[in-house]
Amino acid sequence: MPREQRLVGLVEDDPVMGESLIQRLTLDGIGVKWWQDGETAVKEIESSRFDAIVCDIRLPDMNGEQFFTEATRSGNAAPFMFITGQGDIDQAVRLMRAGARDYVTKPFDMDRFLTRLAEIFRPQQSSIVSEALGYSQPAKDLAHLIERLAPLPSTVLLTGETGSGKEVAARFLHATSPRSEQPFIAVNCAAIPSELMESELFGHEKGAFTGAAQRHVGYAERSGAGILFLDEIGDMRLELQAKLLRLLEERKFNRVGGEAALPFSGRLIAATNQNLFELVQKGRFREDLYYRINVVTIDVPSLRARRDDIPWLMNKFLNEFSATASRDIRRFSALAEQSALHYPWPGNVRELRNRVERAVALGLDEWIMPGDLFPATERSASRENLESLEDVRQDAERRHILRVLQTANGEIGTASKILGIGRTTLWEKMRRLGLSTDDPGMTQ
Known part of the structure; x- marks a missing residue:
C-alpha cells in the first residue's frame, strides 16, 4: 500500500512567495494548506495532521514567537521551520531555543529549502495501521495516537459519546501492543450490580460470604499481564474506587475474604461517557483516582465528526451480517448511502451497526434501500434534520x-x-x- 502524501502547513502573507512555495512543493508531491495570517492558521492548525509547518517570521497580525506559542498549545504540534530576513535572525534563534526545528534566511535556494524541510518531517506511519479504525482523518489520528501509546505501560482514559467505539479503540490498543498475546478482559461497570462488583473485579475466597461455595477468580486476576478494560468507570461506587486506586498505586489486590495480596501485572484502560471532573466536584468520583487514571486521555470522536467513515462502516457491517443471511445481498443502494451520510446518528457507530443488522434481517430485496435503514415513521420524525x-x-x-x-x-x-x-x-x-x-x- 502506498505511503500517505506529506502535508505542510504554510503561513505566508506574501502572495508571490506563497504561490511559489505551493507550486514547488506540489511538484514534489507534497500537499499544502496555505494561510495568509496567523490568527486563521492558529484556529485551523489542529484540523489536519501536518508533517511540518513553514511560517514567515513576520505576519500581518502577529510575530513568529506569538504564533509559535499559540500554535504549539496542542499536544500533537508538528515540527516548525521559520522563514526570516536578516533583521530577524535573533528572533529565529530564540524560536529554535523554544522548540522550533529550523529556519531559513531570505533569499534561499529552493532545493536547499526542500532538503532541510525533509529533514524535519515527522516520521511517517503505515497507512495499514492508520486505516484500522476508519478512513477519515479523525479516525486515522485516533489510530496514530493509539499506536504511539500501545508500547507504553501508562493507564489510558477513553472518553466519548455512548456508542462511539471506545471498546473498539481499547481492543485496537491491545492488538498493537506488546501485550497482544495476553488476555483482554472487558468489564462494564454499569452492567454489574454494585453489591457484586467487588467480587467480580477482585474475586473471592471460598466461604467469604453466603453463597461463596468455591474460590472465584476475578477480572483483575484473569487479565494477567494483559489489559483490564473498565468501561463506564464513572458508575463505580466510591468504596470500590478506593480499592481500584490501591490496585493502580501498589500493583496488588486482595480477593474478597482473602488475606494474601496478589500482584497485578496488567495494564488498565478505563472508559466513560461522563465528565469525570464534574463527578469529582459533585463528590461522586475520587479525585485521587481521577488523576491516577487520567494519565493519558483519548477522546473517541462521534460518528458525526467522521462522516467519511460511514460508507466504510456500512460495508463492514454488511459483510459481517450477510454471511449468515438467508438471502443474497449485493450492497447498499446509492440512495441508502446518501440517507446514511445525512442522518445525524445520535447513537453513533452502535446505532449504525444495529440499523445495518436490522436491514439485512428484514429487507426484502438484494439491494438495501433507505427504507430498510430508516423506516417511514423515523424518516418523518427526523425531517427537521434535513439539509438544504x-x-x-x-x-x-x-x-x-x-x-x-x-x-x-x-x-x-x-x-x-x-x-x-x-x-x-x-x-x-x-x-x-x-x-x-x-x-x-x-x-x-
Whole structure:
C-alpha cells in the first residue's frame, strides 16, 4: 500500500512567495494548506495532521514567537521551520531555543529549502495501521495516537459519546501492543450490580460470604499481564474506587475474604461517557483516582465528526451480517448511502451497526434501500434534520473531488484533467470546501 502524501502547513502573507512555495512543493508531491495570517492558521492548525509547518517570521497580525506559542498549545504540534530576513535572525534563534526545528534566511535556494524541510518531517506511519479504525482523518489520528501509546505501560482514559467505539479503540490498543498475546478482559461497570462488583473485579475466597461455595477468580486476576478494560468507570461506587486506586498505586489486590495480596501485572484502560471532573466536584468520583487514571486521555470522536467513515462502516457491517443471511445481498443502494451520510446518528457507530443488522434481517430485496435503514415513521420524525439543497450539493462535490484525488494519488494536475477543470479552479474549490491533498484516501 502506498505511503500517505506529506502535508505542510504554510503561513505566508506574501502572495508571490506563497504561490511559489505551493507550486514547488506540489511538484514534489507534497500537499499544502496555505494561510495568509496567523490568527486563521492558529484556529485551523489542529484540523489536519501536518508533517511540518513553514511560517514567515513576520505576519500581518502577529510575530513568529506569538504564533509559535499559540500554535504549539496542542499536544500533537508538528515540527516548525521559520522563514526570516536578516533583521530577524535573533528572533529565529530564540524560536529554535523554544522548540522550533529550523529556519531559513531570505533569499534561499529552493532545493536547499526542500532538503532541510525533509529533514524535519515527522516520521511517517503505515497507512495499514492508520486505516484500522476508519478512513477519515479523525479516525486515522485516533489510530496514530493509539499506536504511539500501545508500547507504553501508562493507564489510558477513553472518553466519548455512548456508542462511539471506545471498546473498539481499547481492543485496537491491545492488538498493537506488546501485550497482544495476553488476555483482554472487558468489564462494564454499569452492567454489574454494585453489591457484586467487588467480587467480580477482585474475586473471592471460598466461604467469604453466603453463597461463596468455591474460590472465584476475578477480572483483575484473569487479565494477567494483559489489559483490564473498565468501561463506564464513572458508575463505580466510591468504596470500590478506593480499592481500584490501591490496585493502580501498589500493583496488588486482595480477593474478597482473602488475606494474601496478589500482584497485578496488567495494564488498565478505563472508559466513560461522563465528565469525570464534574463527578469529582459533585463528590461522586475520587479525585485521587481521577488523576491516577487520567494519565493519558483519548477522546473517541462521534460518528458525526467522521462522516467519511460511514460508507466504510456500512460495508463492514454488511459483510459481517450477510454471511449468515438467508438471502443474497449485493450492497447498499446509492440512495441508502446518501440517507446514511445525512442522518445525524445520535447513537453513533452502535446505532449504525444495529440499523445495518436490522436491514439485512428484514429487507426484502438484494439491494438495501433507505427504507430498510430508516423506516417511514423515523424518516418523518427526523425531517427537521434535513439539509438544504446547497449543503447536499457541496457535500456531493466534496466527496467526488476526494474520490478523484484518491484515483490521481493526490496529483492536482491529474485530478483537474479528470474533473475537466483547470488547476486553479480545482485549488479554489478545494479551499472553499476545506479540502487538502494530504489524505485523498479518506473515502472509498
